[in-house]
Amino acid sequence: MGDSNQRLRRSLLYVPGNSPSMLQNIPVFECDVCVIDLEDAVPLVEKDAARALAASFIRRYQDRNKEIYVRINGLDTPYYHDDLQAVLPAMPDGIRLPKCESPMAAERLDDLLTEHEEMLGCRIGSFKIIASIESPGGIMNAERIARASERLVAMGFSAEDYTASLHIDRPKTGEHLLVPRQLLLMACRAAGLQAIDTVWSDTTDMAGLKAECEHIKVLGYDGKSLINPRQIDVVHEVFAPKQDEVDYALQVVDAIVQAREQGTGVISLAGKMIDAPVVARAVRVLLTAKALGIVDVDVDEGVIYGTASVNDTSSAGGMKR
Amino acid sequence: MLRIRSKAQAGTMQSSDLMVTVEPHARLEIEIESTVQKQFEHLIRDCVVAVLRRINLHSGRIMISDRGALDYAIEARVEVAVRRGAGSW
Numbered sequence: 001m002g003d004s005n006q007r008l009r010r011s012l013l014y015v016p017g018n019s020p021s022m023l024q025n026i027p028v029f030e031c032d033v034c035v036i037d038l039e040d041a042v043p044l045v046e047k048d049a050a051r052a053l054a055a056s057f058i059r060r061y062q063d064r065n066k067e068i069y070v071r072i073n074g075l076d077t078p079y080y081h082d083d084l085q086a087v088l089p090a091m092p093d094g095i096r097l098p099k100c101e102s103p104m105a106a107e108r109l110d111d112l113l114t115e116h117e118e119m120l121g122c123r124i125g126s127f128k129i130i131a132s133i134e135s136p137g138g139i140m141n142a143e144r145i146a147r148a149s150e151r152l153v154a155m156g157f158s159a160e161d162y163t164a165s166l167h168i169d170r171p172k173t174g175e176h177l178l179v180p181r182q183l184l185l186m187a188c189r190a191a192g193l194q195a196i197d198t199v200w201s202d203t204t205d206m207a208g209l210k211a212e213c214e215h216i217k218v219l220g221y222d223g224k225s226l227i228n229p230r231q232i233d234v235v236h237e238v239f240a241p242k243q244d245e246v247d248y249a250l251q252v253v254d255a256i257v258q259a260r261e262q263g264t265g266v267i268s269l270a271g272k273m274i275d276a277p278v279v280a281r282a283v284r285v286l287l288t289a290k291a292l293g294i295v296d297v298d299v300d301e302g303v304i305y306g307t308a309s310v311n312d313t314s315s316a317g318g319m320k321r
Numbered sequence: 322m323l324r325i326r327s328k329a330q331a332g333t334m335q336s337s338d339l340m341v342t343v344e345p346h347a348r349l350e351i352e353i354e355s356t357v358q359k360q361f362e363h364l365i366r367d368c369v370v371a372v373l374r375r376i377n378l379h380s381g382r383i384m385i386s387d388r389g390a391l392d393y394a395i396e397a398r399v400e401v402a403v404r405r406g407a408g409s410w
Contacts, residue, residue: 020394021337049331049401056397 007067008032008291009154009194010223010239011232012130014071016041017050023057026068031232032223032291033067035096035130038083039074047079051086058090069130071096075105081112088116094128094153099161101138103148106131110149130154130196134161139180142187152193156225157184159198172208174215185220194222203228213238240292241285249282250295256304279304325381329406332390332398339390341402346382349373355387368392372399381406 011031015022017038026034036058042050058068070087072095073079084095097109106129113127129151133142139162146155159177163170170176181197188195197216200209213224213235224235241249252274259267267274283304289295328344339355351369353362365387372395373383383399390398 019335019338020390021335024337024391024394048405049398052397052401053394056393060393 008287009196010288011226011235012156012196012223013226013229013232014041014199017054018042018046020053023053026057027061027065029066029229029232031066031226031229033069035069035071035225037071039071039098047073047082051083055086055090058087058092062091067093069094069096071098074099075108084112084116088127089120091122092127094130094151096130096132096156098132099134100131100145101135102141103144106145106148106152110151113151125151127151128153130156132156132158133184134158135165136162139183142184143190146187146191146193152191154194154196154222155184155188156196157181157198160201174212181216181219189220195220197221197224199225199227200231201227203230206234209234210238236292239288240294241289245285246289246294249285249289250297252278252282253286253299253304323376323378323403323407323409325378325403325406326408327406329402331402331405334386334388336388337390337394339385339387339395339398341398342384343402343406344382346380349380351383351385353385353387355385356389357387365395368395369399372396373403376400376403378403
């Protein structure tokens with residue numbers, strides 16, 4: 001699944017597909033991903049206009065400082081085909097698939113993307129997928145969905161539709177979401193995908209947003225879908241690594257590089273063995289810290305994971321500072 | 322070759338957007354009203370003409386009410402208005 005799964009995806013901001021004033025601000029939003037929405041944010045009579053506008057914007061935004069996904073209309077609607085036809089030639093990074101209930105839906109989208117890639121003459125697998133899980137059925141199928149396509153980089157939870165289908169209101173405390181959140185997270189981790197949490201709908205309640213972000217970070221989520229650019233900083237603040245985590249991650253990476261240089265198989269730091277989960281965590285901490293400007297290092301994953309020789313790289317070992 | 326068969330619109334009057342109205346006409350006429358008319362009318366016109374040439378439209382009245390839209394929005398709104406008027410989606 002490649003390094004597309006290692007990218008930071010802390011903040012995925014929905015941008016209405018038919019709003020030029022929002023679209024043209026995408027380059028200055030400091031989120032990790034923008035999801036241009038052709039689904040819920042666009043009335044039926046404006047689907048054609050939103051497709052054309054989104055495609056026109058994406059086509060001109062090729063030198064990107066963030067990933068661009070497009071949320072198409074569901075595969076159970078008459079609109080998704082035209083959505084793909086319009087936006088894929090503009091080369092977004094991927095498609096956000098709403099209301100993904102079964103592995104068949106992800107497989108179907110995978111097939112469609114392959115057809116478009118063949119028509120466009122681009123590499124098969126260029127377009128990634130983030131699947132939105134929005135119902136109890138989708139949660140129960142989450143692991144099979146997660147394994148349904150090599151294009152999947154993440155699955156996103158959508159609590160609004162999920163809660164509605166349970167016939168309950170959505171309390172801000174979120175206790176009714178604990179089980180689906182954990183099931184979705186386990187499905188993602190089992191398949192090596194990132195897990196993205198649901199939107200926080202009250203754009204005036206930043207304290208509530210922060211509390212929910214802290215909760216999902218503890219659960220293990222990688223990021224959160226957002227509906228307002230003002231929410232981005234709150235998410236990034238919560239997901240920022242603490243200084244001692246950054247210092248330890250730097251020591252871990254230094255130890256790995258030294259071990260690679262000396263050809264040592266077993267790597268230890270202060271008498272403790274550094275195993276794969278420690279390495280993965282250190283890399284994730286450094287990538288996040290770099291995105292926030294806390295450190296200025298380039299992590300060379302080839303050296304860290306032992307797939308490239310130290311001498312093969314221009315970096316001083318696994319890091320460039 | 323595209324032909325506008327009925328009056329149609331695309332876009333909005335919101336800031337950074339434009340409203341494009343098209344209707345059948347024997348010749349090609351482009352009317353532009355913009356909040357930035359003095360500085361940018363010629364560039365808006367160039368953009369509209371390029372779109373019409375690309376989609377092969379040679380007749381019709383094209384009326385633009387611009388609210389400071391960038392090129393990507395002008396291109397999209399003009400094409401959608403014409404295609405709606407031509408019934409060619």
